[in-house]
Amino acid sequence: MPTRKLEKVVSLKDIKVACQQCSLNEICLPVGVDQQELDRLDAIIDRKRPLTRGEHLFRVGDPFQSLYAVRSGSLKTYTMSEDGQEQVMGFHLPGEIVGLDAIAGGRHPLAARSLETTSVCEIPFVDLETLSAQIPGLQHELLRVMSQEIRDDEQNMVILGQKSAEERLAAFLVGLSNRFRRRGFSATQFNLSMSRSDIGNYLGLALETVSRLFTRFQNDGLLRVDRKHIELLDRERLCEFSGAQCAQPTSRSAHPQA
Amino acid sequence: MPTRKLEKVVSLKDIKVACQQCSLNEICLPVGVDQQELDRLDAIIDRKRPLTRGEHLFRVGDPFQSLYAVRSGSLKTYTMSEDGQEQVMGFHLPGEIVGLDAIAGGRHPLAARSLETTSVCEIPFVDLETLSAQIPGLQHELLRVMSQEIRDDEQNMVILGQKSAEERLAAFLVGLSNRFRRRGFSATQFNLSMSRSDIGNYLGLALETVSRLFTRFQNDGLLRVDRKHIELLDRERLCEFSGAQCAQPTSRSAHPQA
DNA sequence: CGATGACTTGACTGCTGTCAACGTGCGTGG
DNA sequence: CCACGCACGTTGACAGCAGTCAAGTCATCG
Numbered sequence: 328m329p330t331r332k333l334e335k336v337v338s339l340k341d342i343k344v345a346c347q348q349c350s351l352n353e354i355c356l357p358v359g360v361d362q363q364e365l366d367r368l369d370a371i372i373d374r375k376r377p378l379t380r381g382e383h384l385f386r387v388g389d390p391f392q393s394l395y396a397v398r399s400g401s402l403k404t405y406t407m408s409e410d411g412q413e414q415v416m417g418f419h420l421p422g423e424i425v426g427l428d429a430i431a432g433g434r435h436p437l438a439a440r441s442l443e444t445t446s447v448c449e450i451p452f453v454d455l456e457t458l459s460a461q462i463p464g465l466q467h468e469l470l471r472v473m474s475q476e477i478r479d480d481e482q483n484m485v486i487l488g489q490k491s492a493e494e495r496l497a498a499f500l501v502g503l504s505n506r507f508r509r510r511g512f513s514a515t516q517f518n519l520s521m522s523r524s525d526i527g528n529y530l531g532l533a534l535e536t537v538s539r540l541f542t543r544f545q546n547d548g549l550l551r552v553d554r555k556h557i558e559l560l561d562r563e564r565l566c567e568f569s570g571a572q573c574a575q576p577t578s579r580s581a582h583p584q585a
Numbered sequence: 586m587p588t589r590k591l592e593k594v595v596s597l598k599d600i601k602v603a604c605q606q607c608s609l610n611e612i613c614l615p616v617g618v619d620q621q622e623l624d625r626l627d628a629i630i631d632r633k634r635p636l637t638r639g640e641h642l643f644r645v646g647d648p649f650q651s652l653y654a655v656r657s658g659s660l661k662t663y664t665m666s667e668d669g670q671e672q673v674m675g676f677h678l679p680g681e682i683v684g685l686d687a688i689a690g691g692r693h694p695l696a697a698r699s700l701e702t703t704s705v706c707e708i709p710f711v712d713l714e715t716l717s718a719q720i721p722g723l724q725h726e727l728l729r730v731m732s733q734e735i736r737d738d739e740q741n742m743v744i745l746g747q748k749s750a751e752e753r754l755a756a757f758l759v760g761l762s763n764r765f766r767r768r769g770f771s772a773t774q775f776n777l778s779m780s781r782s783d784i785g786n787y788l789g790l791a792l793e794t795v796s797r798l799f800t801r802f803q804n805d806g807l808l809r810v811d812r813k814h815i816e817l818l819d820r821e822r823l824c825e826f827s828g829a830q831c832a833q834p835t836s837r838s839a840h841p842q843a
Numbered sequence: 844c845g846a847t848g849a850c851t852t853g854a855c856t857g858c859t860g861t862c863a864a865c866g867t868g869c870g871t872g873g
Numbered sequence: 874c875c876a877c878g879c880a881c882g883t884t885g886a887c888a889g890c891a892g893t894c895a896a897g898t899c900a901t902c903g
Binding site: 793 | 858859860861862867868
């Protein structure tokens with residue numbers, strides 16, 4: 328099933344802003360879930376008014392009620408160290424789920440804040456759990472998404488623990504590129520919705536280092552950068568630079584169920 | 586339900602090496618799971634012969650069939666970078682689950698190798714999934730464990746990204762201490778089953794740096810170290826040193842279900 | 844048009860990695 | 874039992890990458 332299986336899905340009109348036409352369709356939860364089941368999932372999902380830039384989706388310590396799926400825009404998640412220092416933990420693009428780290432503790436350990444105008448779907452967790460017990464495909468998807476998150480975090484740990492500044496930024500850009508492509512956007516041109524400071528903070532680098540590296544990469548002909556806009560000129564070489572397995576997931580790799 | 590609810594569970598004798606008497610009881614999966622359900626869980630779990638030091642539980646790329654719970658001993662998980670460089674991703678003590686990162690891809694992205702004589706429980710994943718759909722408490726536990734893993738990985742990302750060498754090692758030791766205590770072992774005295782090299786690799790430090798820090802910490806009266814044996818003398822100050830929220834989880838914090 | 848915040852660039856410092864030598868404990872074999 | 878080898882760990886000297894401090898540029902917005 329390499330092509331969109333939209334036709335498998337019923338007329339979109341009878342569903343308001345439903346999961347099917349949501350771009351998450353192939354990326355977010357609904358995989359291995361049929362039409363009727365999708366309706367049930369859709370029924371529990373709450374679509375909220377868009378967040379404006381800088382607005383919080385939730386804050387540290389907020390009671391955990393729901394997961395959120397980014398529909399458009401982008402978020403950053405972060406905490407404050409006890410000395411008031413911000414610690415950026417991640418950036419979240421459309422099709423990605425936020426809040427998985429809050430299930431265990433019942434409270435959000437991270438705050439989530441929009442980097443631009445951003446709309447999200449709210450997925451009440453108790454409902455999702457109930458539904459998951461009834462729809463095997465959904466349970467599997469949920470576990471898969473969480474597993475993927477663990478996998479991604481592991482990758483990030485390698486990057487932070489073992490890589491040089493150069494490699495970190497290269498890996499970050501290649502990673503973003505992959506995520507944009509999977510989302511249907513250009514893999515070679517995109518806008519960074521986050522500041523240099525956020526990037527540096529996330530990568531464990533000073534913002535000056537990030538800035539210097541951008542110019543160095545540009546001088547090396549790896550990319551073109553203009554303010555927020557990035558154009559990857561030599562994705563290949565940038566990949567090698569990152570010193571990691573940039574095995575570009577052609578289609579987010581198959582789903583493993585038998 | 587602040588106190589142990591062991592009495593809620595039936596006489597332990599009628600189960601061979603079952604989950605109840607396994608120390609994982611309160612730590613591993615079975616929480617919010619009653620006797621009959623525990624039996625069903627127990628039935629799918631396979632106890633294997635112990636691994637000797639250096640033996641692999643699984644290797645990178647092995648097809649994912651099962652999760653594993655460490656019963657005794659310890660494991661390290663790691664990958665190789667393309668240049669053959671080992672990258673230690675984590676250490677796993679009794680009561681901890683290994684393999685959660687393999688669900689998404691269907692293959693183990695990490696290898697797991699025992700650091701000492703180690704026994705594990707094998708939990709076939711398809712069975713666990715089936716059972717989870719039937720036992721709400723188990724599904725919730727599984728999600729909780731995965732969420733906790735995500736949370737822990739996030740913590741590690743902060744440590745790797747933002748902390749100095751000193752802070753990293755301090756955080757590592759305090760973290761180990763917490764994990765030992767939760768497991769019923771001494772929080773102030775323990776043996777490191779991993780080498781200095783493994784620790785350094787894990788923390789993104791040179792092994793020489795780790796060694797230097799151990800002696801520095803000892804000179805500062807924070808701990809006593811003799812080869813593999815560690816005795817924490819001033820856990821308090823070590824905590825502050827780590828620059829993190831060392832809010833010692835008195836009892837791994839409550840379970841959030843309503 | 845000026846103010847503000849984001850970004851860039853430069854100079855200098857210091858933490859931590861690298862290289863290297865040495866010490867220590869343990870297992871093996873004479 | 875002792876000598877030896879080997880892996881692991883400790884300590885020292887030195888260097889380089891990246892952080893910090895500081896100044897300057899650029900874009901956006903009131």
